[in-house]
Amino acid sequence: MSEVLDPPRAAAQAGTPIIELRGISKRFATSLDFAGKLAKKLGAKVREDVVHAVDGVDLQVRKGEVVGLVGESGCGKSTLGRMVAGIMPPSAGTVLWHGRDLKSLSAAEARQAKLRTQMIFQDPYASLNPRLQVQEIVGEAPQVHGLVPRGGLETYVDEQLRRAGLDPALKRRYPHQFSGGQRQRIGIARALAVQPDFLVCDEAVAALDVSIQAQILNLFMKLRRELDLTYLFISHDLGVVEHLSDRVVIMYLGRVVEEAPAEEVFARPNHPYTRALLAEVPRIEARKRAFAGVKGEIPSPLNPPSGCHFHPRCPFAMERCKAERPALREIAPGHRSACHLNDAA
Amino acid sequence: MTPPTLQVRNLRTHFFTRAGVVKAVDDVSFTVDRGKVLGLVGESGSGKSVTGFSILGLVDPPGRIAGGQILFKGQDLAGLSEEAMRQLRGNRIAMIFQDPMMTLNPVLRIDTQMIETVLAHEKVSREEARQRARDALGQVGIPSPEERLRAYPHQFSGGMRQRVAIAIALLHKPDLIVADEPTTALDVTIQGQILAEAQKLCADFGTALIWITHDLSVVAGLADDIAVMYAGKVVEQGPVTQVLDQPLHPYTVGLIGSVPSRNKRGEPLRQIPGMTPSLLNLPAGCAFRARCPRAEARCAEPPPMAEYRPGRHARCIHPYEEAVAA
Numbered sequence: 001m002s003e004v005l006d007p008p009r010a011a012a013q014a015g016t017p018i019i020e021l022r023g024i025s026k027r028f029a030t031s032l033d034f035a036g037k038l039a040k041k042l043g044a045k046v047r048e049d050v051v052h053a054v055d056g057v058d059l060q061v062r063k064g065e066v067v068g069l070v071g072e073s074g075c076g077k078s079t080l081g082r083m084v085a086g087i088m089p090p091s092a093g094t095v096l097w098h099g100r101d102l103k104s105l106s107a108a109e110a111r112q113a114k115l116r117t118q119m120i121f122q123d124p125y126a127s128l129n130p131r132l133q134v135q136e137i138v139g140e141a142p143q144v145h146g147l148v149p150r151g152g153l154e155t156y157v158d159e160q161l162r163r164a165g166l167d168p169a170l171k172r173r174y175p176h177q178f179s180g181g182q183r184q185r186i187g188i189a190r191a192l193a194v195q196p197d198f199l200v201c202d203e204a205v206a207a208l209d210v211s212i213q214a215q216i217l218n219l220f221m222k223l224r225r226e227l228d229l230t231y232l233f234i235s236h237d238l239g240v241v242e243h244l245s246d247r248v249v250i251m252y253l254g255r256v257v258e259e260a261p262a263e264e265v266f267a268r269p270n271h272p273y274t275r276a277l278l279a280e281v282p283r284i285e286a287r288k289r290a291f292a293g294v295k296g297e298i299p300s301p302l303n304p305p306s307g308c309h310f311h312p313r314c315p316f317a318m319e320r321c322k323a324e325r326p327a328l329r330e331i332a333p334g335h336r337s338a339c340h341l342n343d344a345a
Numbered sequence: 346m347t348p349p350t351l352q353v354r355n356l357r358t359h360f361f362t363r364a365g366v367v368k369a370v371d372d373v374s375f376t377v378d379r380g381k382v383l384g385l386v387g388e389s390g391s392g393k394s395v396t397g398f399s400i401l402g403l404v405d406p407p408g409r410i411a412g413g414q415i416l417f418k419g420q421d422l423a424g425l426s427e428e429a430m431r432q433l434r435g436n437r438i439a440m441i442f443q444d445p446m447m448t449l450n451p452v453l454r455i456d457t458q459m460i461e462t463v464l465a466h467e468k469v470s471r472e473e474a475r476q477r478a479r480d481a482l483g484q485v486g487i488p489s490p491e492e493r494l495r496a497y498p499h500q501f502s503g504g505m506r507q508r509v510a511i512a513i514a515l516l517h518k519p520d521l522i523v524a525d526e527p528t529t530a531l532d533v534t535i536q537g538q539i540l541a542e543a544q545k546l547c548a549d550f551g552t553a554l555i556w557i558t559h560d561l562s563v564v565a566g567l568a569d570d571i572a573v574m575y576a577g578k579v580v581e582q583g584p585v586t587q588v589l590d591q592p593l594h595p596y597t598v599g600l601i602g603s604v605p606s607r608n609k610r611g612e613p614l615r616q617i618p619g620m621t622p623s624l625l626n627l628p629a630g631c632a633f634r635a636r637c638p639r640a641e642a643r644c645a646e647p648p649p650m651a652e653y654r655p656g657r658h659a660r661c662i663h664p665y666e667e668a669v670a671a
């Protein structure tokens with residue numbers, strides 16, 4: 001690492017984004033259950049429902065940035081994260097990796113791209129092979145991909161474990177012999193062992209205790225400084241996202257509705273959905289408050305509302321909102337929002 | 346004077362495993378009055394769920410209640426027959442589990458399950474029961490409840506399954522609900538709606554609520570009282586504002602300090618060093634000793650639960666006396 005810049009500055013200076021999505025969509029056909037299949041065979045008109053999990057998303061992540069991705073359960077965060085990590089192909093749209101179309105990469109380059117972007121999941125246990133020792137879990141991929149010199153594997157693995165805050169003396173143990181926080185550290189050590197420059201963290205601390213969560217979040221921030229890492233940080237915990245993101249992207253039913261620097265979003269939310277979201281965030285400072293129900297009907301992703309997806313719940317909805325999808329437009333430097341109200345002003 | 350809805354006294358629930366006795370709940374006491382909310386918080390593995398299971402009579406071997414009393418409106422549940430307990434469950438006492446599939450039957454349609462639940466305890470027509478089921482689904486924010494009634498659990502997302510399980514718990518307006526991290530997997534707007542429903546139940550029907558969570562922010566907004574558990578014991582309890590603003594126990598102080606909003610943006614979060622000890626070989630004396638910044642020689646003796654201020658109990662011989670600036 002030649003230059004030492006603090007990450008936000010490095011991010012501002014870097015030219016090409018590390019990853020860029022252009023008009024990315026992902027559709028899933030929900031498979032029919034047995035009864036449905038039978039009915040179809042018998043000639044009934046059964047429609048296979050299509051979920052538009054991600055619907056025409058543009059997103060850039062620049063080198064050294066931490067981008068927080070938030071939104072309701074089922075709005076497509078994990079699906080977007082998987083497409084960013086290159087482990088799920090989009091149904092439409094283009095993914096640019098360091099400025100180049102993923103589809104145009106040679107097989108060797110595509111392998112490189114995949115290695116340099118690693119994903120860290122919510123459930124560390126489910127993503128670790130229970131029959132392998134920790135040293136095998138961490139050492140396997142770097143060995144396969146020739147990232148370690150012959151005979152150097154043991155030292156290499158020790159270093160990865162130490163960096164993730166684990167005692168290398170435990171490396172011959174199996175995943176079940178560790179606590180949840182320690183397992184998450186194993187997952188981090190495994191991801192870092194292939195020398196990525198970009199981590200996609202999908203609810204990576206959601207399953208952990210508050211006290212352990214703080215340890216892991218601190219580890220993420222330390223690694224960012226030491227290894228110049230870039231993060232896409234998916235979380236439904238807005239407190240966590242506010243704490244460590246430079247920029248925040250808010251999704252609603254498959255679409256990005258707002259995007260801005262973290263401080264800006266929390267200080268001056270623009271989109272009515274973002275405002276509703278922030279209003280409901282529980283704060284430790286707020287005592288015995290009255291919680292509010294969601295106004296209006298929560299839409300199904302199988303059958304999203306027309307126009308602006310948020311219109312059935314939006315207190316400001318107008319006629320136009322039912323018909324026309326609002327475009328994501330810049331409303332202040334670096335602050336974009338998709339709402340027709342911004343046109344009126 | 347009517348007794349409080351729930352009084353747990355010196356509860357001990359132990360698991361007698363081959364590796365040794367796991368004292369999952371070890372001398373836990375608390376009271377929840379009519380219409381009040383107790384927030385039960387603490388480290389993973391500290392015994393929160395087992396406390397809830399014990400109240401509902403759902404502890405399976407090798408575990409059993411090894412001591413103490415669970416007084417529900419004055420009646421000790423620990424001595425109740427399995428049949429009497431089943432009658433109370435799902436009628437006067439309900440539990441919302443961490444995993445909604447512990448409530449839902451995977452092979453039955455949602456309407457079947459909900460209607461049966463209503464009919465099992467109340468004499469109403471099938472149509473009326475169906476109406477109640479549909480309203481309950483609407484209350485927890487399930488879109489198109491009429492159509493959704495005909496679905497099977499697997500046709501719902503995890504978050505929607507949890508909302509159905511919550512709807513089932515709300516059906517009878519029970520006297521006591523034990524909710525075990527029910528909103529952890531839900532997003533904040535839906536969580537807000539469910540917390541609003543819970544508050545309404547407490548206010549309108551006097552339901553007493555035990556809300557188990559590791560999210561202190563939820564407890565802050567919802568609960569009247571708070572009990573903090575660590576390694577099978579309640580280490581601190583009292584009114585929510587006092588516990589959160591003037592915590593006595595070093596574990597509580599650490600827990601509050603590590604909440605992101607209590608830290609400066611982008612700065613390292615304050616963290617509690619080390620990790621939870623195994624319940625199988627707890628150190629002698631205070632279980633928090635190895636992680637405690639205030640530990641001293643006297644902590645090698647088990648600290649008793651003591652009342653440091655009126656209504657403010659802590660299990661620590663060296664508590665923070667003044668308000669800790671957080």
Ligand SMILES: Nc1ncnc2c1ncn2[C@@H]1O[C@H](COP(=O)(O)OP(=O)(O)OP(=O)(O)O)[C@@H](O)[C@H]1O
Nearest residue numbers: 028030051053072073074075076077078079080301
């Ligand atoms: N493999 C799949 N097949 C069919 N539908 C899917 C599949 N994966 C996701 N979906 C659907 O796509 C939508 C988006 O799912 P996704 O997992 O991306 O949401 P999310 O924002 O990550 O939600 P959560 O916060 O609950 O994790 C949901 O409606 C989901 O049911």
Ligand SMILES: Nc1ncnc2c1ncn2[C@@H]1O[C@H](COP(=O)(O)OP(=O)(O)OP(=O)(O)O)[C@@H](O)[C@H]1O
Nearest residue numbers: 360362367369388389390391392393394395396624
């Ligand atoms: N069937 C069992 N056999 C042995 N030990 C058990 C059993 N069930 C629970 N325990 C132990 O009891 C202790 C308390 O568990 P419990 O599930 O109540 O924790 P918790 O506070 O709810 O944690 P979490 O926040 O992770 O849900 C744990 O150490 C657990 O390992």
Ligand code: SF4
Nearest residue numbers: 308311314321339340
């Ligand atoms: S476009 Fe219309 S419905 Fe959508 S958020 Fe803006 S005002 Fe509300």
Ligand code: SF4
Nearest residue numbers: 631637644661662663
């Ligand atoms: S008893 Fe001692 S070790 Fe335990 S919490 Fe109090 S000061 Fe810390």
Ligand SMILES: [Mg+2]
Nearest residue numbers: 077078079202
């Ligand atoms: Mg997800």
Ligand SMILES: [Mg+2]
Nearest residue numbers: 393394395443
């Ligand atoms: Mg639990």
